[in-house]
Amino acid sequence: xxxxxxxxxxxxxxxxxxxxxxxxxxxxxxxxxxxxxxxxxxxxxxxxxxxxxxxxxxxxxxxxxxxxxxxxxxxxxxxxxxxxxxxxxxxxxxxxxxxxxxxxxxxxxxxxxxxxxxxxxxxxxxxxxxxxxxxxxxxxxxxxxxxxxxxxxxxxxxxxxxxxxxxxxxxxxxxxxxxxxxxxxxxxxxxxxxxxxxxxxxxxxxxxxxxxxxxxxxxxxxxxxxxxxxxxxxxxxxxxxxxxxxxxxxxxxxxxxxxxxxxxxxxxxxxxxxxxxxxxxxxxxxxxxxxxxxxxxxxxxxxxxxxxxxxxxxxxxxxxxxxxxxxxxxxxxxxxxxxxxxxxxxxxxxxxxxxxxxxxxxxxxxxxxxxxxxxxxxxxxxxxxxxxxxxxxxxxxxxxxxxxxxxxxxxxxxxxxxxxxxxxxxxxxxxxxxxxxxxxxxxxxxxxxxxxxxxxxxxxxxxxxxxxxxxxxxxxxxxxxxxxxxxxxxxxxxxxxxxxxxxxxxxxxxxxxxxxxxxxxxxxxxxxxxxxxxxxxxxxxxxxxxxxxxxxxxxxxxxxxxxxxxxxxxxxxxxxxxxxxxxxxxxxxxxxxxxxxxxxxxxxxxxxxxxxxxxxxxxxxxxxxxxxxxxxxxxxxxxxxxxxxxxx
Numbered sequence: 163x164x165x166x167x168x169x170x171x172x173x174x175x176x177x178x179x180x181x182x183x184x185x186x187x188x189x190x191x192x193x194x195x196x197x198x199x200x201x202x203x204x205x206x207x208x209x210x211x212x213x214x215x216x217x218x219x220x221x222x223x224x225x226x227x228x229x230x231x232x233x234x235x236x237x238x239x240x241x242x243x244x245x246x247x248x249x250x251x252x253x254x255x256x257x258x259x260x261x262x263x264x265x266x267x268x269x270x271x272x273x274x275x276x277x278x279x280x281x282x283x284x285x286x287x288x289x290x291x292x293x294x295x296x297x298x299x300x301x302x303x304x305x306x307x308x309x310x311x312x313x314x315x316x317x318x319x320x321x322x323x324x325x326x327x328x329x330x331x332x333x334x335x336x337x338x339x340x341x342x343x344x345x346x347x348x349x350x351x352x353x354x355x356x357x358x359x360x361x362x363x364x365x366x367x368x369x370x371x372x373x374x375x376x377x378x379x380x381x382x383x384x385x386x387x388x389x390x391x392x393x394x395x396x397x398x399x400x401x402x403x404x405x406x407x408x409x410x411x412x413x414x415x416x417x418x419x420x421x422x423x424x425x426x427x428x429x430x431x432x433x434x435x436x437x438x439x440x441x442x443x444x445x446x447x448x449x450x451x452x453x454x455x456x457x458x459x460x461x462x463x464x465x466x467x468x469x470x471x472x473x474x475x476x477x478x479x480x481x482x483x484x485x486x487x488x489x490x491x492x493x494x495x496x497x498x499x500x501x502x503x504x505x506x507x508x509x510x511x512x513x514x515x516x517x518x519x520x521x522x523x524x525x526x527x528x529x530x531x532x533x534x535x536x537x538x539x540x541x542x543x544x545x546x547x548x549x550x551x552x553x554x555x556x557x558x559x560x561x562x563x564x565x566x567x568x569x570x571x572x573x574x575x576x577x578x579x580x581x582x583x584x585x586x587x588x589x590x591x592x593x594x595x596x597x598x599x600x601x602x603x604x605x606x607x608x609x610x611x612x613x614x615x616x617x618x619x620x621x622x623x624x625x626x627x628x629x630x631x632x633x634x635x636x637x638x639x640x641x642x643x644x645x646x647x648x649x650x651x652x653x654x655x656x657x658x659x660x661x662x663x664x665x666x667x668x669x670x671x672x673x674x675x676x677x678x679x680x681x682x683x684x685x686x687x688x689x690x691x692x693x694x695x696x697x698x699x700x701x702x703x704x705x706x707x708x709x710x711x712x713x714x715x716x717x718x719x720x721x722x723x724x725x726x727x728x729x730x731x732x733x734x735x736x737x738x739x740x741x742x743x744x745x746x747x748x749x750x751x752x753x754x755x756x757x758x759x760x761x762x763x764x765x766x767x768x769x770x771x772x773x774x775x776x777x778x779x780x781x782x783x784x785x786x787x788x789x790x791x792x793x794x795x796x797x798x799x800x801x802x803x804x805x806x807x808x809x810x
Contacts (some may be wrong), residue, residue: 179656189470196209198585208235227577231590233262246281259575260593261288267413270294279304292318296329305336310405312341319346322353324362337369344371351378352406353690360385377403381410388414391426400434401781409444416444417436420451424463449476450768465528481513482765493517508534508541515545516761538633540777541672543797544761558634562609567616570609573598582759583619586590588675599629600733608632615641643672644685647717649790655725660790661735661800662721664782665742668775674713683710686720696723736760736801739779744772753807760801 194287207215216236223229237244237252249269256262266287271294273282279301286298295318302311314644315336318329325333333638336342355363359383367378376396381403384390388411391397397404408430416423427448431441440805452463477499497505497514504510515530534545546553554789570576575598582591595614599607611626615638623638633639644662652659665761669687670676682689688696690707696719697704709715730746731737741749743780767773780797789796 227581293326299332322357331711381407416451453479490521514543540781547798557636621671624671660786662782663786670775684716713786743775763804
């Protein structure tokens with residue numbers, strides 16, 4: 163036991179030395195340091211089932227901020243044997259906290275295993291977990307509450323994704339009762355087809371009335387061969403499912419041949435009574451596909467879609483398409499069709515200025531640029547460059563007294579978050595922080611943001627400032643964490659360190675353990691496959707994806723990859739930035755047929771995520787040049803002409 167405690171103490175001391183969070187607890191008492199170690203020992207004892215050791219440590223931790231976590235771990239360990247009364251007592255004592263919610267969800271699954279339907283119904287906590295929702299519907303049915311069960315079943319049913327097997331029994335109830343109607347069955351098939359889940363659509367066909375199942379077979383057939391809409395006699399019927407099939411087929415045809423899709427649509431819209439949802443879905447896609455073609459016919463058909471000009475998304479496509487084609491009169495016409503809110507947004511003010519400048523209406527252009535140039539933003543910096551104005555960084559740092567911050571730090575949830583942060587329990591730390599922030603007023607939230615920054619917890623500071631909608635504190639919102647490492651690697655790879663910082667800020671907001679749904683990891687959000695290739699190219703030891711959680715390794719590989727994509731696009735960092743987000747191949751397919759300005763090209767990027775990503779990184783690069791004490795290059799300097807595909 164002595165050996166175990168010595169090893170644990172040594173581990174904590176090593177953590178204090180090497181952890182970036184270490185600075186957050188150098189000012190605490192020796193008693194708190196001892197409690198931190200005792201807490202870790204107690205948690206370890208629970209995991210190993212050493213109750214004697216746990217019982218000896220527990221009394222010494224009752225005034226420690228993480229004592230609830232200790233009780234949670236102990237109760238969770240024996241949850242299957244714990245009484246409902248004991249579990250409910252814990253949930254009530256810590257009601258609303260992350261721990262109470264986690265225990266409640268675990269307890270609900272225990273109640274399902276025990277088939278304790280009355281207790282589950284009485285104590286159900288709404289869950290996003292589909293399996294639990296299905297179990298709850300079953301519990302309601304078992305408790306003779308069929309109407310309530312049907313409400314839950316209907317919500318579960320309407321999804322374009324497959325449902326877990328545990329849901330089968332309640333789905334059968336919904337179908338048998340008639341609550342899941344034929345309309346709902348067809349609606350779910352529509353959702354499945356829209357989500358390209360053809361196997362699910364085939365499976366759901368069994369629930370369609372036998373006399374109507376041929377429509378699903380036809381839809382699947384048309385999905386494989388969209389051109390069948392030109393010859394299939396059954397598609398002459400002006401009914402909902404036929405219109406769904408036609409819209410689906412036209413979208414697929416238009417993706418390959420937008421002009422053909424536009425011509426087909428021109429005829430079909432006169433023959434069928436498409437509703438607004440069906441029409442909007444098709445026209446949005448068709449307009450987007452047409453806008454990517456640079457010829458006279460595409461412009462003619464694009465202009466023919468003005469019957470949906472009240473849709474600001476479509477109007478925006480028309481504006482940018484007109485600008486790309488240098489049709490300034492058309493651009494002004496479409497700009498004038500924007501609603502009053504969009505018309506006065508930074509984005510469309512900037513583009514109106516660009517159009518007026520191109521038309522020689524220079525005084526009007528200058529006046530419009532002046533409205534934007536006072537903003538610290540993508541369109542603000544662009545307007546300032548166009549007008550020859552200085553950038554307005556509008557830095558307004560917050561200053562709260564040590565006494566005010568010390569009071570905030572006594573908030574129990576903040577105390578727990580700090581201890582978890584110090585002990586590198588980052589998932590739990592973030593949960594506690596979120597819980598604390600949700601219960602604060604606007605002033606307290608700003609104080610919390612400053613507190614997180616002082617701890618060195620940069621991602622929470624950034625996110626908390628965002629929650630408070632306070633954008634003025636540039637030093638804290640754009641930290642220079644790991645500055646020596648980032649600058650050194652950037653210089654080694656001969657890239658702008660401000661660009662590297664901007665990528666980190668956008669990718670992870672300095673969350674070193676960040677993981678995306680796609681599997682990207684670490685500060686610079688590298689995919690393991692990409693990281694392995696880059697590591698091999700620079701002969702860096704790389705064992706597995708968890709190496710990406712090492713800050714030094716992640717930055718080395720990330721900066722090197724930035725250099726790689728920059729070289730691939732001949733030093734055009736607009737394209738390199740887009741490729742960092744969406745991949746080199748995709749960006750290569752987005753290149754124009756003839757050279758265009760980078761600001762125009764950015765607006766034509768087909769992925770909303772990548773388009774927004776580009777604007778943020780370009781803006782953040784300017785801010786980080788200022789933060790690094792370097793004279794900011796103009797944003798237009800960082801946005802060279804996008805050359806035609808053949809020249810890359």
